[in-house]
Amino acid sequence: MKIKQIEYSNFKGIKQFTLNADGRNLNIYGDNETGKTTLFDGFIWLLFDKDSLNQSAFEIKPIGQHGLTTTVSAVIDLDGRSTELKKEFYEKWVKERGASEKVFSGHTTDYYIDGVPVKKGDYDGLIKSMADETAFKLLTNPLYFNEVMHWTDRRNLLIKVCGDVNKDDIFGAEPKLNGIRLQLENRKIEDHKKVLQARRKDINDKIDRIPIRIDEVNLSMPAITDTDFDSIQTQIDALKQKNEELRLSISNVQSGSLIGEKKLRMSQIDTLIIDLKNEIAINNNNLVALAKKEYQEADDYYNDIKRKLNAADNNAAYFKSSVESAEAKRHAFLDKWNKENDKTFTAPEIADTCYACGQKLPEGRVENQIQKALEDFNLRKSQTLESIVKEAKGTIVPLIESYEQQLTEAQNQIKELEISINNQKDVLMEKKQAYDEANGKTVSVDSDSRYIDLMRQKATIATELENVKSLYETQISEIKTMMAGIDSRIAELQSEFAKKAQHENATARIVDLKAEEKLLAKELLEIDKELDLVELYIKTQVSMLDEKINKRFSLARFKLFNVQVNGGIEPCCECTYKGVPYSSMNNAARINIGIDIINTMSEYYKFTAPLWIDNAESVVNYIDTTSQLIKLIVKGEDKILRVEGV
Numbered sequence: 001m002k003i004k005q006i007e008y009s010n011f012k013g014i015k016q017f018t019l020n021a022d023g024r025n026l027n028i029y030g031d032n033e034t035g036k037t038t039l040f041d042g043f044i045w046l047l048f049d050k051d052s053l054n055q056s057a058f059e060i061k062p063i064g065q066h067g068l069t070t071t072v073s074a075v076i077d078l079d080g081r082s083t084e085l086k087k088e089f090y091e092k093w094v095k096e097r098g099a100s101e102k103v104f105s106g107h108t109t110d111y112y113i114d115g116v117p118v119k120k121g122d123y124d125g126l127i128k129s130m131a132d133e134t135a136f137k138l139l140t141n142p143l144y145f146n147e148v149m150h151w152t153d154r155r156n157l158l159i160k161v162c163g164d165v166n167k168d169d170i171f172g173a174e175p176k177l178n179g180i181r182l183q184l185e186n187r188k189i190e191d192h193k194k195v196l197q198a199r200r201k202d203i204n205d206k207i208d209r210i211p212i213r214i215d216e217v218n219l220s221m222p223a224i225t226d227t228d229f230d231s232i233q234t235q236i237d238a239l240k241q242k243n244e245e246l247r248l249s250i251s252n253v254q255s256g257s258l259i260g261e262k263k264l265r266m267s268q269i270d271t272l273i274i275d276l277k278n279e280i281a282i283n284n285n286n287l288v289a290l291a292k293k294e295y296q297e298a299d300d301y302y303n304d305i306k307r308k309l310n311a312a313d314n315n316a317a318y319f320k321s322s323v324e325s326a327e328a329k330r331h332a333f334l335d336k337w338n339k340e341n342d343k344t345f346t347a348p349e350i351a352d353t354c355y356a357c358g359q360k361l362p363e364g365r366v367e368n369q370i371q372k373a374l375e376d377f378n379l380r381k382s383q384t385l386e387s388i389v390k391e392a393k394g395t396i397v398p399l400i401e402s403y404e405q406q407l408t409e410a411q412n413q414i415k416e417l418e419i420s421i422n423n424q425k426d427v428l429m430e431k432k433q434a435y436d437e438a439n440g441k442t443v444s445v446d447s448d449s450r451y452i453d454l455m456r457q458k459a460t461i462a463t464e465l466e467n468v469k470s471l472y473e474t475q476i477s478e479i480k481t482m483m484a485g486i487d488s489r490i491a492e493l494q495s496e497f498a499k500k501a502q503h504e505n506a507t508a509r510i511v512d513l514k515a516e517e518k519l520l521a522k523e524l525l526e527i528d529k530e531l532d533l534v535e536l537y538i539k540t541q542v543s544m545l546d547e548k549i550n551k552r553f554s555l556a557r558f559k560l561f562n563v564q565v566n567g568g569i570e571p572c573c574e575c576t577y578k579g580v581p582y583s584s585m586n587n588a589a590r591i592n593i594g595i596d597i598i599n600t601m602s603e604y605y606k607f608t609a610p611l612w613i614d615n616a617e618s619v620v621n622y623i624d625t626t627s628q629l630i631k632l633i634v635k636g637e638d639k640i641l642r643v644e645g646v
Helices: 036-048 120-130 133-140 151-162 167-173 175-180 189-220 229-254 257-341 365-440 449-550 587-605
Strands: 002-011 014-020 026-030 070-078 081-094 103-113 116-118 557-563 569-577 611-613 629-634 642-645
Touching (some): 002 036, 036 070, 036 081, 133 587, 133 611, 151 557, 189 449, 257 365, 449 569, 569 587
Parallel strands (some): 611 629
Antiparallel strands (some): 002 014, 002 070, 557 569
């Protein structure tokens, strides 16, 4: 892309200015604050709504002035074809309902392509079809790559343009790295390093915690010096035996002969009560079940008759419809017969001269032909009438007779079923009433004299049993008090005896922790070996990547990794020239480095854009470039902008 012409109107501090380039390189001279950078800002704003510093929030129109329209238009040459781009930015004033004056309501931007108004989306689409915004800004500003782009974006772009280093190449360059080849099949080296570092930290944390955990176990370990655990166990066993004897004595007291007799009689009465309830329930259920069965059978028979009646009604309706349909067909045959029968003979017109010789025909010849035509007419008519009658008698009449017979049978069946269903309805009502009465006449067990007598006996025995139990309460209470004292002593002895198991468990736990510490140390050693291979991989990758990227540039060199104090390597992206980092370069070096980068990027994007160089007076010798150069040069004696083609 090359600029042929740019026109500015009321843009920032420029009231009116036309930049005629015609695709040439330009030198633009001017004192400070004469508008050189503004020209670059206007070109970038025309394309992307931002200034040359990549800022979207900046003063577009002249400060303090209103009612003006800011306009920037450019004619550009793209692959030999000229295109005009134009953008107008102006204030919008509206008069609200009921107000006497217009009020400011914001700004509006209009877009034009080759003089034709277009929507913003279409305008942006044309710009994007040339090159995306980042590429465009990168190719128009030599400082953009190193001073505007984030280092990660710079690094990713370099790898994208120059190509990354293939894993197989790295493994081929350093055979030792085959030790981690399998781990890197589906994982990036950076991710694998993070996994190893996280695992290493976790193992170190665990190793650091083991002495603390051993101290905790030692502190919790009970002292068992001079403790006779065999004697303690003997005492526990003796006390448990004594408690079992006391528990048995309580059982003997509670199961005394008098109490046993009362409980046995109580159990017998409960059995009799259950049997009586079952007997009454069975009798009630049998009575209701019989009535329900008879009612259900009557209901089923009633529904069966009802279904048959519905079927007979459907049959009668079908045969009646069939008779009517057949009758209609019979009438159609009758109409056809009458129409044929009403036909009369019309004598044909027959010439009385010979068609061949023109002589008059013999007498009687014409009458004979007419008579013959009449006989033929009568024969055909007779045959047709006979055929109609035969077809009707052979098809329609038997069909009507059949349908009428079946209709009569269906109607007779309906009468019989209506009588049956009325009779069955009475039977059904009787069975329903009987079933309802059976449900209401169930016998209650509470009203049975046998049940009342059994409950009276049960109450008497229960009272007697309570009286007997009260006689033993004091004795049982004393035994339970003795058992509680023995249980308390057993608990004390068991607590003392538990120290033995606690001490054994703590000793075993310390052994386990020391074994775990050895395993962790061994695992840590293996991880450190693998981390050494990771660092070797990265160093090999760094060397190969640096070589691959740097040979694509004439001046610029790039440092893509930092070696840390601890020997670790972290990614970065720093541009250098002859060993001098970009941050320490003078302005001339920065510009030439930027042009070198743009040359490589233009080759990658297969696109060149006008290259604007601010403070261009700081550079004496520029490196070669295929881009259109527009140099902005500070010159004190030029109080207004002066343009020279180069």
